[in-house]
Amino acid sequence: MSYWAFHQQRRIDYMRYASLQLGSDADAEEAVDTTFDLMMDRWLRMLEMENLEGYAWKILKRRIIDMHRKRRRRPELMETAAFEAALADHVEDPYDTLTDAITLYAAVRDLSERQRDAILLHYGMDFTAAQAAEVMGNQEATVRSQLRTGRERLAATLKLRCPEHPNGKNRS
Amino acid sequence: MTPLPEDRTIDDLLACARTRNRYTAYDMVAAEARLRARQAARHRPPRQRAADTVPAHTEWITPEDDRAPDADRAWWDLNAVCLLALAPTPTSTSPPSSAATSPTRPARSSSPACCT
Numbered sequence: 123m124s125y126w127a128f129h130q131q132r133r134i135d136y137m138r139y140a141s142l143q144l145g146s147d148a149d150a151e152e153a154v155d156t157t158f159d160l161m162m163d164r165w166l167r168m169l170e171m172e173n174l175e176g177y178a179w180k181i182l183k184r185r186i187i188d189m190h191r192k193r194r195r196r197p198e199l200m201e202t203a204a205f206e207a208a209l210a211d212h213v214e215d216p217y218d219t220l221t222d223a224i225t226l227y228a229a230v231r232d233l234s235e236r237q238r239d240a241i242l243l244h245y246g247m248d249f250t251a252a253q254a255a256e257v258m259g260n261q262e263a264t265v266r267s268q269l270r271t272g273r274e275r276l277a278a279t280l281k282l283r284c285p286e287h288p289n290g291k292n293r294s
Numbered sequence: 295m296t297p298l299p300e301d302r303t304i305d306d307l308l309a310c311a312r313t314r315n316r317y318t319a320y321d322m323v324a325a326e327a328r329l330r331a332r333q334a335a336r337h338r339p340p341r342q343r344a345a346d347t348v349p350a351h352t353e354w355i356t357p358e359d360d361r362a363p364d365a366d367r368a369w370w371d372l373n374a375v376c377l378l379a380l381a382p383t384p385t386s387t388s389p390p391s392s393a394a395t396s397p398t399r400p401a402r403s404s405s406p407a408c409c410t
Contacts, residue, residue, distance in 0.1 A: 126326065129325075129326065129329070130322065133320070133322060133325060134315075134317045134320055137316075137317045137320065138313075138315060138316065138317060141316060141317075142313060147316070151325075155325070155328060155329065155332065158329055159329060159332050159333070162329065162333055203311070203313055206313035206314055206316070207310055207311055207312060207313050207314075209314050210312050210313055210314040219310045222307055222310040223310050223311060225307065226307045226308065226310060226311055227311070241308075241311070245308045245311040245312065246311050246312065246313050247312075247313060247315075248312050273304055273308070276304055276307075276308075277303075277304035280304065280307065282302055282303055282304045282306075282307065283302075283303045283304070284303065284304045285303055285305070
């Protein structure tokens with residue numbers, strides 16, 4: 123795969139993820155720019171790696187942490203994601219959705235990092251489990267497991283029922 | 295945190311999680327151009343990079359150097375004209391001062407040899 127093909131393929135996904143974490147288009151763009159900039163320098167070495175996607179995802183996450191430090195801010199995922207959810211096209215009542223989304227994303231904050239990423243990509247950004255796994259450089263089965271445990275932990279935290287899916291899997 | 299109704303499931307809440315895609319019309323061409331520019335800036339020869347990062351107008355110039363080549367000559371001419379204008383009239387009893395035609399130059403460390 124060429125560097126520019128990878129850039130074309132992942133740029134928007136990375137931008138969406140970074141903007142939900144950073145709460146700013148400009149900061150997201152800088153974080154993603156520095157991510158791809160670094161990748162351009164390391165691309166030949168990355169091509170030899172077993173898990174190129176996983177390595178790229180790690181770089182992105184590091185750059186997002188760097189941006190947080192640079193701006194001296196704490197992570198803003200919950201606020202940003204909740205408002206973006208309320209503004210989504212499918213929403214009928216933005217206020218109800220905003221209340222629910224704030225409650226949900228406040229609980230998501232307490233999940234493990236991997237569960238949080240899986241939940242955000244799958245439920246927040248509407249990726250299938252397979253797509254989320256590809257972006258994170260994980261096995262699909264691993265992501266399904268993270269989604270299942272994340273969903274159960276959220277249900278326990280929020281004291282909600284957690285019905286078993288008909289096929290025993292998360293939707294995908 | 296307000297308690298949620300008991301009849302709801304976690305799936306009801308997760309259905310509210312979907313965020314909008316802010317970047318459906320993202321300018322990929324501009325993003326690529328930005329990345330190419332970053333790389334080009336980093337891989338320029340060191341001398342060219344230094345020239346780019348230190349603009350000439352920000353360099354400090356000492357007062358001695360900050361003058362045109364003939365500034366000293368102009369200073370002498372101006373001084374002479376001023377002294378002539380202020381010099382006593384011919385009716386004055388005192389003899390004309392030599393300073394009127396040959397002003398004394400104040401000590402200036404940077405005075406060129408031709409003017410001393």
